[in-house]
Amino acid sequence: MSGQPAPRRTVLKGAVLAGAAGLGVAACSTESKLGHAEPLPSTPVSLGAADEVPVGGSKLYREQRIIVSRPAEGEFKAFSAQCTHAGCVLDKIEKQEGNCPCHGSRFDVTTGDVLQGPATVPLPAIPVKVEGGKLVAGPEA
Numbered sequence: 001m002s003g004q005p006a007p008r009r010t011v012l013k014g015a016v017l018a019g020a021a022g023l024g025v026a027a028c029s030t031e032s033k034l035g036h037a038e039p040l041p042s043t044p045v046s047l048g049a050a051d052e053v054p055v056g057g058s059k060l061y062r063e064q065r066i067i068v069s070r071p072a073e074g075e076f077k078a079f080s081a082q083c084t085h086a087g088c089v090l091d092k093i094e095k096q097e098g099n100c101p102c103h104g105s106r107f108d109v110t111t112g113d114v115l116q117g118p119a120t121v122p123l124p125a126i127p128v129k130v131e132g133g134k135l136v137a138g139p140e141a
């Protein structure tokens, strides 16, 4: 009779260990987001009227995950709006700095460069052109 509690203790210990392992996996999940998401469009993406991007300014196309800056009349640059740290989409641009809401990285939206970590890799550039007054970004643009 005294042997019964021992197996039960063993089972409980196993459950606690499994729970701890589960937490470990969850804590690492943000690191793998970038591997699953597509940071760059695989087909050309229409972004609407080019004049929506002010000269000397920029615009965040959050749904398309693209940032377009316009350093001068007729000159456009596009970058991925997906943070290179763990793959969150930038949420706003303030004074030409793109902000990541997840861990606070900031990027220069005129160059893609990292201004503040934890991200260390610049935002990838995306080809962009104007067609009939509308911006088209992505491959073949």
Ligand code: FES
Residues within 6 Å of the ligand: 083, 084, 085, 086, 087, 088, 100, 101, 102, 103, 104, 105, 117, 118, 119
């Ligand atoms: S995902 Fe971590 S700072 Fe952007």
